[in-house]
Amino acid sequence: MEETIKSTVQPNKQQLLNRLKRIEGQVRGVHQMVENDRYCVDILHQVSAIQSAMNKVSLALLEDHTHHCVSKAIKENKGEEAINELMDVMKTMTK
Structure with a gap:
């Protein structure tokens, strides 16, 4: 079947x-936090954000x-x- x-x-x-772009920067920041052995809870706060x-x-x-x-359809x-x-999509998002 062709998609x-x-x-x-x-x-x-x-x-x-x-x-x-902001999220991308946050992810890079978490990467650096892990590399720099930062405190786990601090990293988890950033992951949550x-x-x-x-x-x-x-x-x-x-x-x-x-x-x-959807409106157009x-x-x-x-x-x-x-x-x-x-x-x-909603089902996928709420898993």
């Missing part, structure tokens, strides 16, 4: 990229997808497929 590649213009692309930031990115993407892609009578796809 179809879907794409879209991200309405908040620059905001997402800025958040991801990274996870929280990634959750915010996921929710922002989910919101954009719902407002734009519903208007084009393709809503059932879009909703099923959205629910599959």
Whole structure:
């Protein structure tokens, strides 16, 4: 079975990229903390901050997808497929 590649213009692309750059910097910081044998609890606090930031990115993407892609699909009578796809993503995100 051949997989179809879907794409879209991200309405908040620059905001997402800025958040991801900050997260990338945080991950590099954790890497250095591990290399420098920093206290485990301090590292864990930073990991928690990274996870929280990634959750915010996921929710922002989910919101954009719902407002734009799913909404458009519903208007084009393709809503059932879009909703099923959205629910599959939600199931993956909440594991």
